[in-house]
Amino acid sequence: MAAPARAAKIVSTELLENRDAKWINLVKITYEDENGQVRTWEAMRRPGRPNASAVDAVQMIALLESPGGPKLLLEKQFRAPTGKLVIEFPAGLVDEGETPEHAALRELREETGYVGEVVADRGGKRPILFSSPASSSSSSFLIHLKVDPSKAENQNPKPQLEDGEFIECFWVPLDNLYEECRKLEAEGYAIDSKVGVFAEGLEVSKIWSA
Numbered sequence: 001m002a003a004p005a006r007a008a009k010i011v012s013t014e015l016l017e018n019r020d021a022k023w024i025n026l027v028k029i030t031y032e033d034e035n036g037q038v039r040t041w042e043a044m045r046r047p048g049r050p051n052a053s054a055v056d057a058v059q060m061i062a063l064l065e066s067p068g069g070p071k072l073l074l075e076k077q078f079r080a081p082t083g084k085l086v087i088e089f090p091a092g093l094v095d096e097g098e099t100p101e102h103a104a105l106r107e108l109r110e111e112t113g114y115v116g117e118v119v120a121d122r123g124g125k126r127p128i129l130f131s132s133p134a135s136s137s138s139s140s141f142l143i144h145l146k147v148d149p150s151k152a153e154n155q156n157p158k159p160q161l162e163d164g165e166f167i168e169c170f171w172v173p174l175d176n177l178y179e180e181c182r183k184l185e186a187e188g189y190a191i192d193s194k195v196g197v198f199a200e201g202l203e204v205s206k207i208w209s210a
Contacts, residue, residue: 008078008085008166023048044136050096055128057140058104059091059194062116064147064171071171073112073147074195078166084190087181090169091140100126104143112169113157116145131194142194178203 018025029041046056062073079086092107094100101118108116126141147154161167172180177199181191 008080010080010083021047042135044138046093046138048093050094050098052097053094053100055094055100055139055141057091057093057138058100058107059089059129059140059142060104060108060116060145061142061198062090062108062112062114062145062147063174064149066149068173070174072174072177073114074170074172075111076168076170076189079190082190084188086190086192087184087195088192089195100141100143104141104145108145110160110162111165111167113159114147114169115151115153115157116147119144119146174202 023046024044025047027043027045029043031039031041033039049056060073063070064073073090075088075090076085077088078084090108090111092103092111094103095106098106104118105116108114121144126143128139129142130137130139132138149155157169159167159169177195181196181199185191
């Protein structure tokens with residue numbers, strides 16, 4: 001994909017009323033704590049989760065086998081709240097009428113152009129993941145995908161980006177993810193927490209298995 005003509009930047013920031021919000025609402029939650037005391041909490045909530053879906057979104061760990069070892073597919077995408085290009089997993093919202101697995105395959109094709117295959121979860125049932133439970137009820141599944149480089153569709157992948165989407169895809173050797181994240185942050189990129197935690201987990205596994 002051709003690089004954008006210029007870098008994205010923040011123009012202004014202002015408070016938004018819920019009636020004007022499309023993707024996220026600010027809510028006040030009233031609850032009772034362990035002592036029976038009534039308390040309130042401010043949080044964000046996505047208004048459009050499909051009725052039949054357990055999660056709002058899917059995150060994809062897409063891997064490609066290569067002679068030098070597996071490679072991980074990542075994205076660079078400007079995210080306005082950070083004011084930076086963010087290093088992320090391919091991801092997207094679950095649409096009405098589709099399963100999380102179908103959403104993962106659809107989003108992978110749309111954002112990256114690659115055609116993937118869902119890898120069955122070895123634990124049976126995927127856990128629901130909350131990325132920021134202190135401030136948001138938004139939840140997702142982390143779905144593993146395998147990309148076969150020998151498939152014709154994956155020889156010259158063509159993303160199907162929506163208007164306003166500017167996504168650059170790149171592959172990172174899985175074994176070097178921790179070092180790559182540190183290098184990218186030093187270059188000025190923001191690291192999505194899910195990618196960062198995944199990289200830290202791989203690094204911890206190396207340290208404690210040595």
